[in-house]
Amino acid sequence: MDHNISKHISGNFNQELENVRNHVLAMGGLVEQQLNSALDAVNDSNAELAKKVEHGDYKVNAMEVSIDEECTRIIAKRQPAASDLRLVVAIAKTIADLERIGDEARRIAKVALESTAKDQQGLLGNIDNMGRHVSQMLHDVLDAFARMDAEAAFRVHKEDAKVDREYEALTRQIMTYMMEDPRSIPKVMDLVWSVRSLERIGDRCQNIAEYVIYFVKGKDIRHTSQDDIERDIIGK
């Protein structure tokens, strides 16, 4: 592990790359915490916690801007090549997705603030299950990023198909709910957006998994089928 990272002539450069990686992991940890708090806030109709999530999003945004500047500075000063350059590119893309996962967490927390969803306990429980699943994906992909482990990243990549199926099942359930009780529609629409947000977070975890594989294997696997990835890239 990390064998691509720790072989620089310049110890300073090594330190800079290590720092920026650590900053990404700190940002990832914060985003994970934001997502879990947002899910807790919805589940417990906890408006105070929801406000905390809303406020915390500023910190996520500030971290993105600062890491982005760090990456640009490294490119300008160190002129990295090959795997170093791939690492900086992977980091720059990862933080963009993390920032947007943070935005989705803020959107989810808003539902608790509007506190209209309390009556839909059955739906809320299922949304919470999907939320914990997505949160686990985020945790696992950050772990794969920390260890730059392409196999672990690929497992997260495959997990997204399950999240998509949960999303479809939940959407159908919500529509049935709306049809049975049309007066509930305005309230339930908030839940529709939450479920959509969770599905998008799954997509973004899949993106981050792709950047890890791109860094480790040197291949851009976006828009490549999972069978082809498994055969041509992970298998080698």
Next chain:
Amino acid sequence: MDHNISKHISGNFNQELENVRNHVLAMGGLVEQQLNSALDAVNDSNAELAKKVEHGDYKVNAMEVSIDEECTRIIAKRQPAASDLRLVVAIAKTIADLERIGDEARRIAKVALESTAKDQQGLLGNIDNMGRHVSQMLHDVLDAFARMDAEAAFRVHKEDAKVDREYEALTRQIMTYMMEDPRSIPKVMDLVWSVRSLERIGDRCQNIAEYVIYFVKGKDIRHTSQDDIERDIIGK
């Protein structure tokens, strides 16, 4: 215009930057065409056109991967600094947003394929209006990118607030529709996703506007209020 771009010692480097800019504009043109075709397909319930949009998305994806490689190659080979590096960074981010606008266009086109929305002519007309508005934003931000015009980019940035208001009005209209005719809910849900897609495309046009301003003014304006941008950055 372009005064930051055409003053390189190396004519080859100039040519490379010019090429990658042209590729971004070609990609932008294709994405714009995809969005307009998707809107036409929904409006006319034209399944054939919708399939064309679905197929065309592969081309958008391929262009993103190829321009991304071009950017990485330029960084590795030319080791750009200052405004050249900002240009490459702005391009790398712009194409990521363009690719996702392409994805949203594909999602919108799907609604025409499922051809369940024909009965909702009133809603369809309003969605089409919002769609044309968003399409104009995309056109204008690509134009601002082509001329690297920060003022024009800022006009697009401000336009997004109007799109957000259209989005809220349409969502309310759709909910009323659902409550009046609950059996229509599964059909109308497709339209809900389309409206959400359009809102997201507006956000992405706003992102691209931010990259143009970042390139021209050298300042990262994400997470900055529009009043502050106007006073501190555009005004100077």
